[in-house]
Amino acid sequence: MGFNGSRRCSVWLKRMPAPIRLRELIRTIRTARTQAEEREMIQKECAAIRSSFREEDNTYRCRNVAKLLYMHMLGYPAHFGQLECLKLIASQKFTDKRIGYLGAMLLLDERQDVHLLMTNCIKNDLNHSTQYVQGLALCTLGCMGSSEMCRDLAGEVEKLLKTSNSYLRKKAALCAVHVIRKVPELMEMFLPATKNLLNEKNHGVLHTSVVLLTEMCERSPDMLAHFRKLVPQLVRILKNLIMSGYSPEHDVSGISDPFLQVRILRLLRILGRNDDDSSEAMNDILAQVATNTETSKNVGNAILYETVLTIMDIKSESGLRVLAINILGRFLLNNDKNIRYVALTSLLKTVQTDHNAVQRHRSTIVDCLKDLDVSIKRRAMELSFALVNGNNVRGMMKELLYFLDSCEPEFKADCASGIFLAAEKYAPSKRWHIDTIMRVLTTAGSYVRDDAVPNLIQLITNSVEMHAYTVQRLYKAILGDYSQQPLVQVASWCIGEYGDLLVSGQCEEEEPIQVTEDEVLDILESVLISNMSASVTRGYALTAIMKLSTRFTCTVNRIKKVVSIYGSSIDVELQQRAVEYNALFKKYDHMRPALLERMPVMEKVTTNGPAEIVQTNGETETAVLETKPPPSGLQPANQANDLLDLLGGSDITPVIPTAPTREPASAGGELLDLLGDLNLTGIPSITAYNKNGLKIDFTFERSNTNPSVTVITIQASNSTELDMTDFVFQAAVPKTFQLQLLSPSSSVIPAFNSGTITQVIKVLNPQKQQLRMRIKLTYNHKGSAMQDLAEVNNFPPQSWQ
Amino acid sequence: MIKFFLMVNKQGQTRLSRYYEHVEINKRAMLETEVIKSCLSRSKDECSFVEYKDFKLVYRQYAALFIVVGIDQTENEMAVYELIHNFVEVLDKYFSRVSELDVSFSVSEIHLLSFFGVCSSSYCLHSTNYHSSQWRCSPVLHLESCSPVLSSARGELSSKIAIFLKILTLL
Numbered sequence: 001m002g003f004n005g006s007r008r009c010s011v012w013l014k015r016m017p018a019p020i021r022l023r024e025l026i027r028t029i030r031t032a033r034t035q036a037e038e039r040e041m042i043q044k045e046c047a048a049i050r051s052s053f054r055e056e057d058n059t060y061r062c063r064n065v066a067k068l069l070y071m072h073m074l075g076y077p078a079h080f081g082q083l084e085c086l087k088l089i090a091s092q093k094f095t096d097k098r099i100g101y102l103g104a105m106l107l108l109d110e111r112q113d114v115h116l117l118m119t120n121c122i123k124n125d126l127n128h129s130t131q132y133v134q135g136l137a138l139c140t141l142g143c144m145g146s147s148e149m150c151r152d153l154a155g156e157v158e159k160l161l162k163t164s165n166s167y168l169r170k171k172a173a174l175c176a177v178h179v180i181r182k183v184p185e186l187m188e189m190f191l192p193a194t195k196n197l198l199n200e201k202n203h204g205v206l207h208t209s210v211v212l213l214t215e216m217c218e219r220s221p222d223m224l225a226h227f228r229k230l231v232p233q234l235v236r237i238l239k240n241l242i243m244s245g246y247s248p249e250h251d252v253s254g255i256s257d258p259f260l261q262v263r264i265l266r267l268l269r270i271l272g273r274n275d276d277d278s279s280e281a282m283n284d285i286l287a288q289v290a291t292n293t294e295t296s297k298n299v300g301n302a303i304l305y306e307t308v309l310t311i312m313d314i315k316s317e318s319g320l321r322v323l324a325i326n327i328l329g330r331f332l333l334n335n336d337k338n339i340r341y342v343a344l345t346s347l348l349k350t351v352q353t354d355h356n357a358v359q360r361h362r363s364t365i366v367d368c369l370k371d372l373d374v375s376i377k378r379r380a381m382e383l384s385f386a387l388v389n390g391n392n393v394r395g396m397m398k399e400l401l402y403f404l405d406s407c408e409p410e411f412k413a414d415c416a417s418g419i420f421l422a423a424e425k426y427a428p429s430k431r432w433h434i435d436t437i438m439r440v441l442t443t444a445g446s447y448v449r450d451d452a453v454p455n456l457i458q459l460i461t462n463s464v465e466m467h468a469y470t471v472q473r474l475y476k477a478i479l480g481d482y483s484q485q486p487l488v489q490v491a492s493w494c495i496g497e498y499g500d501l502l503v504s505g506q507c508e509e510e511e512p513i514q515v516t517e518d519e520v521l522d523i524l525e526s527v528l529i530s531n532m533s534a535s536v537t538r539g540y541a542l543t544a545i546m547k548l549s550t551r552f553t554c555t556v557n558r559i560k561k562v563v564s565i566y567g568s569s570i571d572v573e574l575q576q577r578a579v580e581y582n583a584l585f586k587k588y589d590h591m592r593p594a595l596l597e598r599m600p601v602m603e604k605v606t607t608n609g610p611a612e613i614v615q616t617n618g619e620t621e622t623a624v625l626e627t628k629p630p631p632s633g634l635q636p637a638n639q640a641n642d643l644l645d646l647l648g649g650s651d652i653t654p655v656i657p658t659a660p661t662r663e664p665a666s667a668g669g670e671l672l673d674l675l676g677d678l679n680l681t682g683i684p685s686i687t688a689y690n691k692n693g694l695k696i697d698f699t700f701e702r703s704n705t706n707p708s709v710t711v712i713t714i715q716a717s718n719s720t721e722l723d724m725t726d727f728v729f730q731a732a733v734p735k736t737f738q739l740q741l742l743s744p745s746s747s748v749i750p751a752f753n754s755g756t757i758t759q760v761i762k763v764l765n766p767q768k769q770q771l772r773m774r775i776k777l778t779y780n781h782k783g784s785a786m787q788d789l790a791e792v793n794n795f796p797p798q799s800w801q
Numbered sequence: 802m803i804k805f806f807l808m809v810n811k812q813g814q815t816r817l818s819r820y821y822e823h824v825e826i827n828k829r830a831m832l833e834t835e836v837i838k839s840c841l842s843r844s845k846d847e848c849s850f851v852e853y854k855d856f857k858l859v860y861r862q863y864a865a866l867f868i869v870v871g872i873d874q875t876e877n878e879m880a881v882y883e884l885i886h887n888f889v890e891v892l893d894k895y896f897s898r899v900s901e902l903d904v905s906f907s908v909s910e911i912h913l914l915s916f917f918g919v920c921s922s923s924y925c926l927h928s929t930n931y932h933s934s935q936w937r938c939s940p941v942l943h944l945e946s947c948s949p950v951l952s953s954a955r956g957e958l959s960s961k962i963a964i965f966l967k968i969l970t971l972l
Contacts, residue, residue, distance in 0.1 A: 375848055
């Protein structure tokens with residue numbers, strides 16, 4: 001009986017083999033040759049683990065969870081192990097607890113509801129008698145504690161922060177960092193415990209204490225002010241680290257505890273920012289670290305890097321800053337790529353504040369553009385853009401264009417945008433600007449941003465004297481290759497606008513080329529037909545062809561034919577345009593010339609890209625010819641309010657220079673253009689202002705289509721022997737009028753009447769009242785700022801009647 | 802802040818992964834393959850810092866194994882570079898000339914090391930004490946008694962233990 005029973009028992013036991021060990025599992029999985037085999041093995045093992053979990057088997061739970069964690073790392077779902085982890089944590093065996101906490105950290109996070117069940121276990125373990133168990137609990141809480149858990153257990157953590165056991169103290173400090181991040185309100189709770197954290201000898205505790213202090217200072221300015229008094233202590237600790245001899249415990253390649261040094265430097269940076277006293281206290285130690293650290297190994301360089309960042313951030317004295325920039329310069333020349341990368345990154349951070357110092361290293365930075373390493377190239381490119389200023393723009397652009405030619409595609413878009421921005425800000429001449437943009441379009445045409453096209457078109461319309469040159473160059477560019485969409489779009493638009501200049505061969509800047517009207521139409525038609533053209537490009541081309549019907553003389557029939565063909569195009573946009581243009585030919589032929597007239601000068605709205613910090617980039621003169629209007633549209637309004645105050649009148653409307661949206665689209669949109677045709681009948685021009693060598697003349701134009709609009713062009717000239725710079729013209733009119741001020745041609749009036757500033761004013765006078773105007777002029781002359789107000793009353797009657 | 806810590810071999814198989822922020826499990830595999838691809842495409846004399854999406858990767862190659870640490874902008878890249886090397890040195894001392902095989906088989910041990918050491922969190926590494934004498938008889942080291950490797954290691958107590966604990970503290 002007993003013998004039979006035992007045999008039956010042994011049979012029963014055999015059905016449940018012990019789960020295999022983790023190593024066995026790993027070994028098995030490694031033998032899998034394909035992904036499918038591996039998946040099969042893992043699924044089998046998962047099934048075994050699941051049934052083992054169902055058995056509630058305590059002995060092997062630990063092993064099973066370890067296997068589950070391994071499978072989780074490989075990427076397989078392991079959520080069914082979460083509850084088992086909790087059971088392990090609750091067990092009394094240390095090995096179980098260990099794996100349980102590990103599993104909790106890997107598998108659980110705030111999103112799972114299960115994690116809250118851990119709170120009680122952790123609380124008990126935080127008060128455990130063994131420090132290792134307490135350590136486990138602290139680690140887990142500091143890793144994945146949610147805000148509820150942190151709130152509940154913060155008191156325990158704070159208690160542990162005050163113990164004398166350094167093993168626990170350092171873990172408690174890091175746990176406190178996590179608690180503060182999750183629940184910032186609890187920060188004050190940890191304040192008393194931090195009192196003597198820095199008095200510890202144990203580097204581990206020091207390190208984590210510094211992290212805790214850093215976190216508190218970053219989060220709350222009050223804490224920051226409170227901890228400033230610790231600066232002397234930190235300085236002392238750092239000094240000890242540097243001056244102490246070889247200590248085997250903390251030595252890394254000859255430097256004593258570099259990790260702690262770096263942390264302290266970072267905390268000093270935060271404490272010294274914007275505070276003179278602390279910065280002064282740190283000056284000596286920073287100089288000492290900077291000069292004494294050995295630079296032959298990476299460790300030393302890491303410390304120097306952190307030191308440089310700190311020096312640049314606090315209010316250090318100039319000698320120290322020079323030292324820092326020199327260190328960076330030395331880094332740049334180092335052979336080690338890592339160091340060069342780090343130098344370029346930090347120079348980028350400092351270029352805003354110490355621009356001149358960084359300019360000294362410009363040639364090295366530009367050389368880095370040619371480096372093979374992608375990371376270094378990117379940093380060098382960003383830094384180069386930051387260094388471009390009016391003086392070095394030509395040289396830098398050459399390098400940058402060369403870089404654009406040869407760089408990887410991922411850079412091209414950023415580089416192209418950067419070049420456009422820099423060219424816009426610092427172009428020495430219009431021709432250079434247009435050349436540069438052309439170059440970018442031809443080399444990286446497909447990578448430029450979408451808004452580059454309208455910006456470029458607007459730039460071209462503004463540079464009136466360059467039209468012939470521009471259109472010729474563009475024509476040549478697309479002759480060979482019309483695959484780069486932005487280039488083709490700009491070119492089609494220009495050819496449409498200035499085709500007559502192209503055909504007549506009027507170019508002054510360059511050798512004019514002989515082009516016939518048919519050849520031009522050939523190109524535009526091939527753009528229309530080509531498979532490579534996007535539908536937007538086709539739209540541009542069709543409109544350009546239409547515009548040429550007024551510019552060209554002998555090929556109008558051909559144009560009519562092309563336009564009528566596209567009246568049945570599948571592309572709806574093209575079809576609509578073609579149908580409208582057809583209608584223009586048939587029914588509204590008399591309006592055609594007026595509609596398809598040359599576009600007027602467009603105004604700039606804002607520069608493309610994010611808001612630019614206006615900086616002089618190391619220039620001393622502001623004598624750069626700019627076509628930008630005054631920086632903000634608000635400014636004139638404010639000053640116009642001043643005018644209002646002075647005029648005391650409620651009958652004056654403020655001037656707001658308007659900026660109509662730029663649409664280089666079809667000429668059909670120009671139906672609303674009030675300046676459809678201008679009537680230049682002889683309205684006499686007047687001198688509105690003539691004082692102190694500054695003379696302002698008004699010339700008038702009236703529109704036939706809209707008799708209430710008067711266009712006044714002002715010309716400002718300077719008969720003194722010095723230039724007038726930063727010239728700003730503002731005007732105010734009575735309430736019944738409306739005023740629109742367009743952007744001036746420049747802000748500098750050269751001396752000896754050698755040049756003028758022109759600006760266009762449009763006045764809407766629906767009630768046909770007598771025109772009067774108050775003007776305000778501000779400019780710099782002979783080093784001082786001048787300002788004047790005047791009233792203009794001598795408007796000729798033809799200008800407003 | 803450290804975002805993740807990976808040990809991946811050249812074929813893209815992850816030997817060890819530790820994420821300090823929650824990342825979806827299917828995204829992890831993708832992240833790992835992309836990361837290893839960008840590290841593999843670099844040559845020997847290029848710098849060890851790669852810019853990837855909105856954070857940086859610091860990587861070091863040891864034979865066939867890549868150790869990659871993802872950090873954000875506030876971290877000192879060179880200090881992290883140094884940290885990786887420290888970690889490997891310690892593993893080396895513990896496993897006596899560590900190889901990829903050791904890492905593959907001792908995943909849970911290394912995980913435990915990392916959890917004891919650095920507080921779980923990405924905020925910093927913990928202690929840099931290499932030879933803490935107080936750790937001499939740590940029960941931490943009494944890992945699964947069934948593990949053959951460690952039971953032999955237990956024979957050579959203090960120095961190994963100390964170094965072991967160094968690892969703990971480093972991650």
